[in-house]
Amino acid sequence: MKPFTQLNGLVCPLDRANVDTDAIIPKQFLKSIKRSGFGPNLFDEWRYLDHGEPGMDNSKRQINPEFVLNFPRYAGAQVLLARDNFGCGSSREHAPWAIEDYGFRAVIAPSFADIFFNNCFKNGLLPIVLSTEVVDQLFSEAEATEGYQLAIDLEQQTVTTPAGQSFSFDITAHRKHCLLNGLDEIGLTLAHAEEIRVFEEKRKAQQPWLFV
Amino acid sequence: MSAQSLYDKLWQSHVVREEADGTCLLYIDRHLVHEVTSPQAFEGLRLANRKPWRNHSIVATADHNTPTDHWDQGIQDPISRQQVETLDANIRAFGALAYFPFKDERQGIVHVVGPENGATLPGMTVVCGDSHTSTHGAFAALAHGIGTSEVEHVMATQTLVAKKSRSMLIRVDGQLGQGVTAKDVALAIIGKIGTAGGTGYAVEFGGSAIRGLSVEGRMTLCNMAIEGGARAGMVAVDDKTIAYLKDRPFSPKGEQWDAAVEYWKTLVSDEGAQFDSVVVLKAEEIEPQVTWGTSPEQVLAVNGRVPDPAAEADPVKKGSYERALQYMGLTANTPLTDIPVDKVFIGSCTNSRIEDLRAAAGIAKGKQKAANVKLVLVVPGSGLVKRQAEAEGLDKIFIAAGFEWREPGCSMCLAMNADRLEPGERCASTSNRNFEGRQGQGGRTHLVSPEMAAAAAIAGHFVDVRTFA
Structure with missing residues (x-):
């Protein structure tokens, strides 16, 4: 597992509550027997206008220009900003695999579904719970400012805005230790x-x- | 010792060690395995040159990818076939207590197969790479879904790294009305607490209405605990639990049975046990439920109307209502009973057991599916359920009504096989998730009980099963 220490990453705001793991990675991609290569199909049904199947050349598919992940300003985003109950539904670890494979290293939301939350830690992906008020603020700032980045420091357990405002988050000592050191x-x-x-x-x- | 809840007892009896921050190593008794979430775990064992700690904890079956018709032709989709064959090969290589492969007479949905074989027993910890593992809590087991990394962890170490959840008691007092089922109770609870209401909790279902449910009804209820956000749902042991388990293939026998029963009877919450949260519902107030949106919490009694987003004050909720109505192709204030259906699905780990099929057949008997309904799929939960249904002549009732009688599997609950909705098609479904695209891209799912699904198939639209004749 890739260790997670610090990150200064571009933020992509996904303004929907109850994003389920079926939406994160649709079932047809679960037929793979590998644990990599899911990134191009992350949010497949929202991201593309045509129907996706495993083995397709995704570069030739029709992009949905209205889906936030496809906005040019969010290309290369490493922090996914989300709403309540992110990752609900199916236990498929393919969901964090897809998010991580796409290039995200952290997900920030007011709340996460339990199984998804747990699965993230096994894959070097840091899920961060911040209060609804703070997440609202981050959404406003990320949407208003092109190139908006957040600095995440796992050792200090902080998320810091470009203006220098810092928010702390909780994580168990065990998970922190494993993530900081990329432990098996x-x-x-x-x-x-x-x-x-x-x-x-x-x-x-x-x-x-x-x-x- | 102070009064303990059922969850306290189950948790405490499985803690191998506990760290200062409360992180525990929890011993796992039963590991259920299916083809979708296991290949990467077996691969991980291979790469690290590890063996399963106790392969006799494993019970495996192929269910998600298997077709429900033309079994003589095998699995047509080559990627699905590869996944099922990978499970075959992995079980051959690593071993298991039992494996029910594609076409085996005891093959079926993993959450149906486990209990009917007595592979799920009270007092066990049960895990599976599948969120509906909560089903097994109906037997006073601590059962929950895990990810594939954890599947590998359990295989390699027989333990899980976990922290104790908070506890919630959901008590349903009174007696359910005629035509109101465990599925309606589950949906009504989710409507009340929301899909995140149980997040961070292990839920015990109690109260006279729960004691009144059959063991299969309790499985339906615990199955949907995860749709309320709770990884684990559970019901205390009673005489029904014990009667259900008697003489199942992997149930204890002889003296061990007696010893087991004596222990199992302690698997109840003590008088005065404390819960972090208590939710109470009155059974008499629960009506047959129909979901109208794209989340299981978007649910109403059958006589309700599609909600109007304009009436919602909370902007996030309002946005999600608008989005849901648009996706579902519904107009605010439409009576639910005016909504026509294109397809009906009776099956899934929620509602594919023999009692579910009997209930659906009871509605369909002597009737015909409506002309506007293109397809009614009846998919038994396992080969044994199928055989029992056929012995009772239920298959003939379904076929005479114009329904299709299929082979067991997960089928159109998640549409990994060929059974799926086409874009825009509307389905009355006995499954557990009405998420966008769940039953096929662009498909529109309404969750209901088996009785309500069968009645919708006959009427061509949703109807109140209590007044349907």
């Missing part, structure tokens, strides 16, 4: 393999029917 969580857990084994033996003795 499985490797970390297996350091406790003996504890898991002891727990398992005890459980087996108590509830043998779980171990057929």
Whole structure:
């Protein structure tokens, strides 16, 4: 996993509440057995005017010029600014894979759906919860100012506007540590393999029917 | 010891270790696997040269990509076929307690297959790379969906890195009226709390109306906990739970059964258990529900009218209402019962079990689908459900009514196979999500119960099943 430390990134505002993972990456792209290459199909049904299928040459497809991601001013955006309950619905990790593959490194919203939020951390993508008021302010500023960037500092747990206004965000110590260092969580857990084994033996003795 | 909730008990009994910030390693008893969210996890194991910690925790089936007709021709779509064959190969290589591949008589939707085989038991932690894993909470299990990285983590370590959620009790008191089902209860709850109302919570469903539901009804309810934002939904053990599990293939037998039952009976919230949030609904006030928009919270009783965005004060909500009406091709203030349907889908992990099919057949019996309805798909949740339905003659009732009787799978709930809506088509669906494009790009989904779906198929538009004859 790519470590996440600091980022100074162009902000793309996606002004919709309840953006679900079906919208983030439609089901036909879930047939892939790989975990990369989903970026060109991020928000496929909103981003293109024609119907997308796996294996298509996306550069030849009809772009929807009204969709915010297609505005030239947001080309190269690394911070996705979103509304409440972002990433609701299906547990598909293809959603953070697509967002990360497109080039985003952070998503800011007033709230996220639980499974999506959790999935982000496994992929070097930082989801940041800020208050509705702050997110409203960031939307206004991002829409009003071309080239609007936010500075994100994970170590300090801050998001800073171009005017120097700083907002702090919460993250658990475990997630922060993994993200800052780009750690393989499985490797970390297996350091406790003996504890898991002891727990398992005890459980087996108590509830043998779980171990057929 | 102070009074514990069911969630407290389930959580506490699975904590392997806890860090200072509350992050825990949680032991996982059952890992359900399907073809869509597992290939990258198996690949990860291979790349790191790891083996599954306990492959007998795995129960796998192919469901999302499998076709529901012409099984003799196999899977036509080459990418779908590759994904299903990849699961075949991975299970061969890594092993499992049970695998129900494409065409197996016990194949079906993973959330139907697990419980009917007794692979989901009270007191278990159950995970699957699928958000509707909440279904299994109906058995007083701690069950929730996980992403593919976590699928790999569970395979490699038999644990999940997790923090305890807040707890919510949703109590439904009283008795449901005739024609009002578990699906209507689920939709009414989501209408009340919103699709993010349960975010950050593990939900226990309680109250006399929940105790009155069958085990299959409880599965329907817990299945949709995730649509209310709660990763996990659960119902306490009672005699119905125990009766359902008796003699299932992977249920304990003999002395172990007795010991298990004794333990399972403790899987209830203690008197006086504390919850971080309590929501109460009156069963008598719940009517048959129909969603009108593109989020499950955009739902009304069948006798309602499409809302008017102009009446909404909150600008974000107003915008989403306008967008939803435009996508759904609906006009404000239209009575829901005036909305005609093009297709009907009876199936999905929410509503494809035998009781759902009996209920739909009860409405369709001796009737014909309306001329304006192009297709009525009835897709049983598993091979065993299909066989049972056929033994009861339900297939004949559906076929006589002009419905199509298909092979089991996820089908048009998410349209990964060939079953889908065309742009602009409107569907009465017993599935769980009415998101834009969910059942096919440009498709318009209205979520309803099996009874309401069958009645819409016959009438050609939504009708109140309580007065439908």
